[in-house]
Amino acid sequence: MRYRVGVTDFVRPAVPPLALTLDLDDTLWPVGPAIERAEAQLHAWLRQHAPATADRFDTAGLRALRDEMARTHPHWAHDLSAIRQESLRRALAQAGDDVGLAQPAFEFFLSWRHRVEIYDDVVPALERLAARFPLVALTNGNADLQTIGLDRWFRSVVSARSFGVGKPNAAIFLEACRRAGAPAPRVLHVGDDLALDVRAALAAGLQAAWVARPDIHADVQGAPEGARHVVRHLGELADRLGA
Known part of the structure; x- marks a missing residue:
């Protein structure tokens, strides 16, 4: 069933997520x-x-x-x-x-x-999301969450560099699910890249949310049919998840 909320339609998940995996670059800060x-x-x-x-x-x-x-x-x-x-x-x-x-x-x-400018919505949203879900960072980049100061909200970090393969390989998504402590169909991956985050997460069996920030994505066209949420910022996603 489709519902219209905010900037675009989304498909209400058949089952709610038990955990979230989050991309870093261009999702939590402009890289x-x-x-x-x-x-x-x-x-x-x-x-x-x-x-x-x-x-x-x-x-x-x-x-x-x-x-x-x-x-x-x-x-x-x-x-x-x-x-x-x-x-x-x-x-x-x-x-x-x-x-x-x-x-x-x-x-x-x-x-x-590492001297990134974190989006204004990120810290309040992470506080809300981490209070409800285990959060695991999943990144192809080389940013260090501890150096940036956001590590307190994450259970673990899975980086392409440490794991040996990166997105869109399904293996790195499944490793993130393992560290989150939830099966892939009950994990929502959150990211900005339609190919590496949204489509790749769906192909690996996860749910997916597209963070289409206005400074990067002028419009929200092109999200795959299976994307559970399309939002402009993480606060909107926290609202949708009831966090």
Whole structure:
């Protein structure tokens, strides 16, 4: 049965969820601005510590090298940290700088990558949701919830880097369900990406909610028929779940 609430229709679940899994980047915070700031700060760090590399590669050049590493090393698709660090090692080597700087350069980048601006609705919604459901973070990225300050609401974190495969592989969803302590049909996965979050969760046997934030998704067209909820922010989802 369909009900119209808020911005779009949703299908009321046949069974209520017992647990939630949540994506991180672009669901709890906008990741693009954080990455851009981190890349700009990284280039300034290289200007000081590896000037030949900074001269040879501007920010766009470093990003292009990182993208090339991702294309040519598909076995690292689940490990964004390895891709970024190896791209820095290659940049340093090509410029004739000390390749041993790749590790501290990456650590400096990562410190800035964690300076995210959490959406205003996230903390109040997590407080409500965590009071009712076990929450497990499920991410392809390399953000650390403890560093960001949101870990208190999560029972566990399943990252592609630590697990060995990422979304849309069903195995990572099922691992998140295991850590949440609920079978897949009773777990609601919450995320912003229609392919990696919504469709992949449905294919793995979970329920799915699409968080279509206005700054990322101008409209809410295209959600799969099986999506249980389509919301603009997490507070709306908490309302729908009675949290």
